[in-house]
Amino acid sequence: MKYPILYSFKRCPYAMRARMALKLADITCEIREVSLSNKPNQMLKISPKGTVPVLVLKDKIIDESIDIINWVISKTDIFKENLDQNKLELSDEMICIFDDKFKYHLDRYKYSNRYKDADLEFHRSECKKLLVSLEHLISNNVWFFGDKLNKLDISILPFIRQFKIADIDWFDSQKDIPKIKGVLDNFLESKLFIEIMHNYKVWEEGSDLVYFPAKNL
Numbered sequence: 001m002k003y004p005i006l007y008s009f010k011r012c013p014y015a016m017r018a019r020m021a022l023k024l025a026d027i028t029c030e031i032r033e034v035s036l037s038n039k040p041n042q043m044l045k046i047s048p049k050g051t052v053p054v055l056v057l058k059d060k061i062i063d064e065s066i067d068i069i070n071w072v073i074s075k076t077d078i079f080k081e082n083l084d085q086n087k088l089e090l091s092d093e094m095i096c097i098f099d100d101k102f103k104y105h106l107d108r109y110k111y112s113n114r115y116k117d118a119d120l121e122f123h124r125s126e127c128k129k130l131l132v133s134l135e136h137l138i139s140n141n142v143w144f145f146g147d148k149l150n151k152l153d154i155s156i157l158p159f160i161r162q163f164k165i166a167d168i169d170w171f172d173s174q175k176d177i178p179k180i181k182g183v184l185d186n187f188l189e190s191k192l193f194i195e196i197m198h199n200y201k202v203w204e205e206g207s208d209l210v211y212f213p214a215k216n217l
């Protein structure tokens with residue numbers, strides 16, 4: 001196996017953050033775009049829980065996005081010396097809060113029709129409270145902790161993007177999260193984000209090999 005294999009799904013925020021870490025580290029993978037409604041058996045065999053992303057390495061399988069990011073960080077210097085210990089700890093704490101609480105309320109806000117008795121406004125306001133607490137912790141700069149991209153940016157911005165997309169006019173009308181809005185705009189316009197949102201055809205057994213990052217980028 002020449003390159004690691006990455007099972008991915010373009011619009012999945014977890015897969016996005018894994019692709020960002022891999023792209024920042026310039027790690028070439030064979031990418032297999034997955035249809036979530038028709039997951040390949042090859043993926044389910046190695047990761048029966050059936051979520052993307054899944055990274056297949058020579059000696060192990062990593063099927064949690066944060067573990068993929070941490071693996072990349074352990075192998076490379078993508079975020080090296082950017083942050084002091086306090087900020088590193090704060091980042092990991094915020095990532096846990098966003099993966100847990102923010103994601104819980106985001107799903108119930110975005111897909112309130114899929115959850116019995118979900119109150120859209122309640123869940124939106126719970127997400128918003130978490131954004132306001134993040135707003136108080138971050139710098140007034142390009143990224144959350146300054147002018148350098150960090151683990152916190154790539155880990156939670158894909159979810160904040162989803163929160164915005166759920167109702168763009170409402171999001172834009174919020175006045176108390178200006179720094180977050182600025183960072184999100186920088187993220188959406190960044191070369192990194194545009195590159196990791198490349199379109200790939202859904203992979204199936206026998207498909208031609210395709211690579212991430214895309215060869216023409």
Ligand SMILES: N[C@@H](CCC(=O)N[C@@H](CS)C(=O)NCC(=O)O)C(=O)O
Nearest residue numbers: 012013014036050051052053064065
């Ligand atoms: N904790 C996992 C969550 C991954 C996840 O839930 N991915 C979604 C797509 S965004 C998925 O694969 N869902 C399976 C499905 O919809 O069947 C991670 O961080 O990698």
